[in-house]
Amino acid sequence: MDLETLLSFKWSIMAPEFTILITGVIVSLQDLFYGNKRLSSWLSILGVLLAIAFLSTQYQHESVSILYDTYIFDEVTFFFKIILLTGTLLILLMTSPSWDEETERVRGDFHYLLLAALLGGMIVVSSGDVITLYAGLELLSISSYIMVGIRKYNRNANEGAMKYIITGSLASAVTLFGLSYIYGLTGTTNLFDISREMSAIDTQLEPLAILGFVITFVGLTFKISTVPFHMWTPDVYQGASTPVAAFLSVVSKAAGFILIARMLIIAFTAEPGLEQGTVYEYGVGLIAVLAALTMIVGNTVALRQRNMKRLFAYSSIAHAGYLLIPLAALTSFSLETIWFYLLAYMLMNIGAFAVLHVLIQNHANEDMSIFSGLYHRSPVLTVMMTIFLASLAGIPGTAGFIGKFNIFLGALSADPARYVLAGIMVATTVISYVYYFNILVQMYSRPAEKHANLQVPAITWVTVGFCTLGTVLFGIFPNLPLQFFNW
Amino acid sequence: MGLLSLFVFSPIVGLVLISLLSNNSSPKIVQRYALIGGFIPLIVSWIVYFIYQRNNRLAENFSWFSYETDSRTLVIDYELELNGFRLALLLLTTLIVTLSILASVKDIKKNPKLFYQWLFILELGMLGVFASDNMFLFFFFFELTLIPMFFLIGKWGHVEREETAYKYLIYNGLGSAVLLIAIVAVFIQAGNANFEAVKDYMSTMDDQAYQIGVIVAFLVAFGVKLPIVPLHSWMVNVHVYAPPAVVMIHAGVLLKIGAYGLLQFGAGMFPETFPLLAVTLAVLGLINLLYGAFLALIQDDLRKVFAYASVSHMGIILLGIAGMNTAGYQGAIFQTISHGLISALLFYLVGVLINRTSTTNLEKLGGLWTTAPVLSGFFLAAALAGLGLPGMSGFVSEFMAFLGVFENLPVFGAIGIIGIILTAVYFLRAILNISFGKRKGKALDKMTDLRNLELLPAGVLLAFIILIGVYPDSLGQLLQITLETFVAGMGG
Numbered sequence: 001m002d003l004e005t006l007l008s009f010k011w012s013i014m015a016p017e018f019t020i021l022i023t024g025v026i027v028s029l030q031d032l033f034y035g036n037k038r039l040s041s042w043l044s045i046l047g048v049l050l051a052i053a054f055l056s057t058q059y060q061h062e063s064v065s066i067l068y069d070t071y072i073f074d075e076v077t078f079f080f081k082i083i084l085l086t087g088t089l090l091i092l093l094m095t096s097p098s099w100d101e102e103t104e105r106v107r108g109d110f111h112y113l114l115l116a117a118l119l120g121g122m123i124v125v126s127s128g129d130v131i132t133l134y135a136g137l138e139l140l141s142i143s144s145y146i147m148v149g150i151r152k153y154n155r156n157a158n159e160g161a162m163k164y165i166i167t168g169s170l171a172s173a174v175t176l177f178g179l180s181y182i183y184g185l186t187g188t189t190n191l192f193d194i195s196r197e198m199s200a201i202d203t204q205l206e207p208l209a210i211l212g213f214v215i216t217f218v219g220l221t222f223k224i225s226t227v228p229f230h231m232w233t234p235d236v237y238q239g240a241s242t243p244v245a246a247f248l249s250v251v252s253k254a255a256g257f258i259l260i261a262r263m264l265i266i267a268f269t270a271e272p273g274l275e276q277g278t279v280y281e282y283g284v285g286l287i288a289v290l291a292a293l294t295m296i297v298g299n300t301v302a303l304r305q306r307n308m309k310r311l312f313a314y315s316s317i318a319h320a321g322y323l324l325i326p327l328a329a330l331t332s333f334s335l336e337t338i339w340f341y342l343l344a345y346m347l348m349n350i351g352a353f354a355v356l357h358v359l360i361q362n363h364a365n366e367d368m369s370i371f372s373g374l375y376h377r378s379p380v381l382t383v384m385m386t387i388f389l390a391s392l393a394g395i396p397g398t399a400g401f402i403g404k405f406n407i408f409l410g411a412l413s414a415d416p417a418r419y420v421l422a423g424i425m426v427a428t429t430v431i432s433y434v435y436y437f438n439i440l441v442q443m444y445s446r447p448a449e450k451h452a453n454l455q456v457p458a459i460t461w462v463t464v465g466f467c468t469l470g471t472v473l474f475g476i477f478p479n480l481p482l483q484f485f486n487w
Numbered sequence: 488m489g490l491l492s493l494f495v496f497s498p499i500v501g502l503v504l505i506s507l508l509s510n511n512s513s514p515k516i517v518q519r520y521a522l523i524g525g526f527i528p529l530i531v532s533w534i535v536y537f538i539y540q541r542n543n544r545l546a547e548n549f550s551w552f553s554y555e556t557d558s559r560t561l562v563i564d565y566e567l568e569l570n571g572f573r574l575a576l577l578l579l580t581t582l583i584v585t586l587s588i589l590a591s592v593k594d595i596k597k598n599p600k601l602f603y604q605w606l607f608i609l610e611l612g613m614l615g616v617f618a619s620d621n622m623f624l625f626f627f628f629f630e631l632t633l634i635p636m637f638f639l640i641g642k643w644g645h646v647e648r649e650e651t652a653y654k655y656l657i658y659n660g661l662g663s664a665v666l667l668i669a670i671v672a673v674f675i676q677a678g679n680a681n682f683e684a685v686k687d688y689m690s691t692m693d694d695q696a697y698q699i700g701v702i703v704a705f706l707v708a709f710g711v712k713l714p715i716v717p718l719h720s721w722m723v724n725v726h727v728y729a730p731p732a733v734v735m736i737h738a739g740v741l742l743k744i745g746a747y748g749l750l751q752f753g754a755g756m757f758p759e760t761f762p763l764l765a766v767t768l769a770v771l772g773l774i775n776l777l778y779g780a781f782l783a784l785i786q787d788d789l790r791k792v793f794a795y796a797s798v799s800h801m802g803i804i805l806l807g808i809a810g811m812n813t814a815g816y817q818g819a820i821f822q823t824i825s826h827g828l829i830s831a832l833l834f835y836l837v838g839v840l841i842n843r844t845s846t847t848n849l850e851k852l853g854g855l856w857t858t859a860p861v862l863s864g865f866f867l868a869a870a871l872a873g874l875g876l877p878g879m880s881g882f883v884s885e886f887m888a889f890l891g892v893f894e895n896l897p898v899f900g901a902i903g904i905i906g907i908i909l910t911a912v913y914f915l916r917a918i919l920n921i922s923f924g925k926r927k928g929k930a931l932d933k934m935t936d937l938r939n940l941e942l943l944p945a946g947v948l949l950a951f952i953i954l955i956g957v958y959p960d961s962l963g964q965l966l967q968i969t970l971e972t973f974v975a976g977m978g979g
Contacts, residue, residue, distance in 0.1 A: 332556055375601065379510075386634075395634060396627040406554075408667065413556065413675045422671075426664035433660050434653065437637060441649070444601065445642045479552035486555065 009066040013073045015054040016081065017122050023047025024115035031109060040111040041092065047115065048089045055081055069190055070129040077126045079339050079485060080258045084125065087251040087346045088118045093463045094354040095243040110147050114247065117143035121255035127262075130179050130189040137175070137223070137259065141168050144252055148240040160232075160239020167232045168222065175219030181212030191262065210282045216263065217283065223256030224320045227293040234305075237313040242360055245309055246353035249316040254342045257323055261338060264327055288328040292424050294321030299428040302435045306368050308356055311435060312349075315392060318432060319345055325407050325421050329414035336485050337406040343481060344399035344474060348391040351467030355385045358456055363449075371439055373448020381456060382443050384468045391471045393436040394429050399474035404429065489547040491567040494535050494577075495614045497528040498607040505603045514599045518592050521603040525585040528610060532581040536574060543968075545569040546620065563680050568620035570972075571965035572820055576617045576740075576747060579827045582951075583739040584610045586944040590835050591732035593842050595643055602643055606736075609635035613740055617747065621680040622670045625748075630663055632741065640729045651724040658721040662711030666748075669704035673756070685756045698760040705752045706764070713745030713801050716774050726794030731838030734790075738797050739831035746804045746823045754808070754816065754973045762811040769809035769892065769899040773906075776802030780909035784916070789840070789847035792917045793833050796873060799910060800826045806903055807888030813974050815891020818884055820966055825872075825880035825955060832869045832948040836862065839941060840921075843934050849917060854926030859936040863922040865945045870914040872952045875907060880955035 011018075027040050027047070055078070063074040092114070116139060123136030145168060149161030183189060185208055186197035201209055222229040237245040264283070298318030305311035323341055326334040358381075359370040375382045391400030404425070411422040456464075474481055501524020508517055539545045546568035554561040569577075588606070595602045612635070615628030633656065641652030674680050676697075677688040689698060711718045725737055753761045779799030786792045800822065807819030837847060839862060844852065855863040872879040875886075885907065892900040937945065955962050 333554060376510075390634060396630045401627075401630075405667075405671075408671055409554065409561070409675065412668075412671050413561075419668075422668060426667055427661070430657065430660035430664050433656055437653075437656060440634075440638075441641060444638060445649075477552075482552055482554075 013064045016051040019051040020119045024112045028112040044111045045092045052085050070132045072128040080125045084121045090350045090463050091243050113143045113147045124255045124259050147244045156239040160236040163232050164236045171219045171222030178215030213283050226320050227297050230317045234310040234313040237309045242357040250346050291324035295428040299431045307366050326410050329411045329418045331410050331414050337410050341403035344403040347467045347470040348388045352388040354463045371442035372446035374443040378454040389436045399471045402478040491547045494531045495618050497531050498610040500527050502607040517599040525588040529581040529585045563623045566620040567618045570969045572969040573617045580613045580740050583831045587732045587735045589944050594732050605635040605638050623680040639733045643730045644728045647728050651728040654721045662708050666708035709745040709748040723794045727790045731834045734834040735831040739827040743823050765809050765811050772802045772805030776906035780906050783913040787849050803888050806892050810891025818888025821884035825884045829872050849920050852921040853924040856922045858934045861937045870918040874911040874914045878956045880952045883959045
């Protein structure tokens with residue numbers, strides 16, 4: 001590759017990625033030489049804001065493919081990057097004031113890891129090639145392992161990190177193994193070429209293609225924590241600090257979903273509306289079964305949880321189950337549905353985690369009782385938390401309801417209509433009412449353990465307020481994001 | 488924002504008013520502001536009534552959102568529209584909510600601010616349900632009533648309040664789950680969520696099996712709310728353990744969403760297919776009527792008697808609908824409104840009674856007449872209205888409902904009459920038990936009668952009951968057009 005070709009690429013389209021990369025480097029150097037954690041935090045926030053600014057200039061930009069189709073920019077990447085960047089920004093805002101003793105004792109900090117993980121996620125979103133896709137995935141995963149384990153004086157953190165790294169690397173290996181089959185069958189690593197080869201595949205080789213797909217898919221489900229690879233989730237969330245848990249449950253999961261959607265929709269020619277590939281037809285049964293199991297397991301096990309992080313871990317498993325439905329029932333608005341749900345999920349879940357973060361720091365405890373009497377201690381925060389929980393439960397007036405409605409609509413309008421999946425979804429949603437309402441009961445009906453008014457850092461209000469606003473706004477005016485998506 | 492939207496969202500004024508009060512304000516002040524907040528929707532509802540009377544049409548329509556699929560667009564608009572039936576229910580809602588605020592004055596001592604906040608959200612949801620003209624919007628508001636009601640039961644109720652609240656949540660959650668499936672299934676077919684548009688689409692569609700499937704789903708969904716017998720156990724608990732002020736709303740308005748939904752979604756959207764279910768509805772109605780009546784006979788708690796009386800009265804609504812003709816529908820609608828008023832009155836009186844005696848156990852009560860003649864007089868009047876004494880709203884509704892059934896399904900009508908007799912027996916048994924006989928308990932000795940402001944809610948409700956009873960046309964002329972549209976689409 002000579003200099004001329006190198007310069008001929010439209011590098012400006014990668015500006016958000018470069019911004020994150022450079023910020024990450026600056027933050028790590030800053031940490032090395034000055035070790036000022038506050039500064040790291042502000043630098044990271046600034047970097048992500050700048051990346052969002054660069055990204056927003058690309059709205060309605062035409063599709064671009066550079067570096068020999070390994071990096072692609074199209075509307076899908078644009079919209080999903082918004083979720084990754086905004087999610088990370090909100091998490092950074094939520095952590096910035098929280099310098100408890102534990103963070104001070106740990107050398108190094110997690111800001112550049114967070115940025116590295118974000119970069120990994122963004123590369124996953126933009127990859128047009130299996131190799132870069134895998135590289136991005138590993139960047140995301142390895143940074144996440146360290147982030148979970150960074151609280152090294154905490155037993156739960158050590159346990160969680162260990163579990164995470166072992167199961168995570170196993171899953172990566174499985175993915176790679178599956179990809180090797182696909183490579184063997186098609187002789188290419190480019191997603192679009194794979195798609196072309198797969199559609200013209202020899203019928204004798206089809207079983208192999210299906211095997212390759214199943215193995216790859218199973219490996220990838222680890223990231224989105226669906227059954228049967230969900231076991232790590234509660235332990236890891238419990239061990240990780242609350243912001244990291246929020247990152248894993250929102251940003252990392254979003255990246256995982258985009259990855260799966262891309263593999264499925266591009267590589268296996270399950271182009272919505274077009275003739276679907278044979279592999280997809282076989283694979284879709286698997287996805288449907290996993291979706292059903294994930295919804296059932298996540299929602300029923302969550303009923304028994306008292307530890308709030310574990311409860312939200314199971315809740316996030318359940319939401320992963322809902323999100324698999326649009327993939328099992330592909331329609332022309334599946335991607336839109338996934339995107340909207342991830343957007344809503346980002347807002348409501350990060351909002352809930354931010355409230356959780358404040359309370360966990362206030363009580364040094366993760367039991368459900370930290371919510372008791374919250375209405376008397378901070379009515380405004382309680383109302384906001386109520387909105388997040390209502391949204392997670394799918395009560396109308398919130399973005400979560402519209403998200404579920406979209407999924408539901410997709411499931412019933414797909415061909416063939418997935419009545420069973422839709423039925424399981426609404427039934428498990430009703431089950432989820434119980435554990436979300438348990439928290440509401442704690443907040444409104446139980447006497448408070450502490451009576452002092454809750455001190456909420458000013459910047460946390462920014463996160464929580466933003467999430468509340470988004471959750472309500474998109475719940476009442478779903479046309480805003482939906483029109484935005486169909487530029 | 489048109490008048491209708493302003494009306495539907497008018498409880499927000501009360502909500503904001505209450506929220507602005509400081510946390511330490513005394514219950515009295517909170518209640519005063521809650522009352523002001525309650526009067527606003529009430530006044531607006533009567534303004535809406537007079538405007539509707541003049542124009543005979545009141546509607547609003549904004550485009551909301553839509554989905555593009557390969558071949559067509561699925562449209563969901565924000566549509567509110569009134570008709571006589573809806574208007575009657577809206578007037579009932581604002582009236583009962585206001586009276587319930589009055590009733591709660593002595594009842595709700597714990598954290599009144601929060602209580603009224605939830606109450607106004609609940610009112611918002613109920614007004615939205617009755618004003619919306621499309622399935623999606625209906626569901627939107629329908630689900631919105633879930634959270635406030637959960638707390639009103641769970642936080643301010645009696646003994647088993649939390650179990651009851653969760654039971655309420657699960658039953659109604661599953662009911663709405665079925666409702667959502669049915670709504671989406673219809674929506675995808677018709678491409679539009681508007682009631683009228685769905686009706687037009689369904690009249691051109693031949694797939695009868697599909698239509699019956701959807702109607703059965705609606706029947707189950709609204710059967711939970713109404714409730715239809717095997718699905719009723721949550722509602723008895725709510726009647727018994729929720730605070731009486733909340734039960735006024737629950738029995739007076741929330742159960743009516745079931746009846747309204749059944750008529751609007753069944754008769755309103757599938758006028759041709761719905762009559763095929765006449766016999767099913769009649770059977771269910773009979774079971775409700777008789778099962779409720781027999782169980783009401785043997786209860787030893789006044790609240791349980793009234794709870795099963797509600798079950799029984801809902802059977803009459805089902806029977807009326809099963810008539811599938813103008814008289815039957817009119818009877819069902821009259822019964823809906825009439826039962827709303829009567830049960831609100833009954834539970835208002837129960838609230839007053841609990842306040843003074845802290846019990847509703849029939850064995851511990853007696854001789855109420857000697858110390859509180861006005862209260863026991865109202866009890867008797869409410870019971871007479873409930874058992875269908877001519878001159879009161881209950882009679883008109885039952886008469887018309889049975890007229891409808893006898894025309895098409897005389898056998899069911901004949902059996903149903905037994906229920907009417909039982910109704911008289913259980914109501915009189917309970918009321919005579921508490922009013923007459925030997926005076927029991929110390930609480931009764933120094934008990935005060937209904938006085939001053941307490942008379943107002945009871946008086947107003949009774950006045951409406953008698954008005955409808957003596958001059959049924961006051962309600963009937965509102966319903967004419969609605970009834971015509973329900974019946975007009977029926978083939979043959």
